[in-house]
């Protein structure tokens with residue numbers, strides 16, 4: 001599991017900066033520019049990247065049991081689901097199934113691994129991980145090989161606008177595994193008109209509002 005590799009879900013890494021009603025300026029970077037950000041000023045900053053998802057990493061499970069308090073992964077320990085987050089460590093009697101997948105994303109400049117937040121995938125797939133898992137289980141009775149849902153695999157080879165939350169690791173140890181707090185399907189592969197950019201900014205803001 002990703003959590004065992006020291007991965008944290010984007011929601012847990014830091015709170016997204018408060019969004020006022022005024023227009024928020026989110027810096028747009030190419031992936032190469034993103035990987036070159038080594039200033040600590042960029043830690044916990046949100047940036048926008050226009051990318052294509054090359055593939056979905058299917059090696060890991062696409063969901064995990066999340067802590068009811070902090071959303072970090074819980075592990076079954078002596079009959080209880082206990083949070084692995086050292087700052088939390090609470091028990092969740094009914095942990096929530098949450099999405100977590102990794103994709104390989106690229107633009108013309110670079111390719112990086114991006115982990116999707118539960119929120120981003122929930123909106124792209126149009127249902128919660130619990131709902132999708134129930135569907136898969138129903139399907140599995142007749143189609144035993146549907147372990148990784150097609151609805152998730154379908155995001156490959158499409159263009160997206162990612163909201164990336166830059167982590168400590170991205171800046172301090174040049175980790176190229178990034179966290180997408182949100183992802184929006186692009187109508188055009190390259191926004192060329194100001195109208196398109198405004199649409200993206202609008203959807204970005206509504207995405208941020210969901211965080212609080």
Ligand SMILES: [Zn+2]
Pocket residue numbers: 067068069070071072083084085088089090
């Ligand atoms: Zn927790």
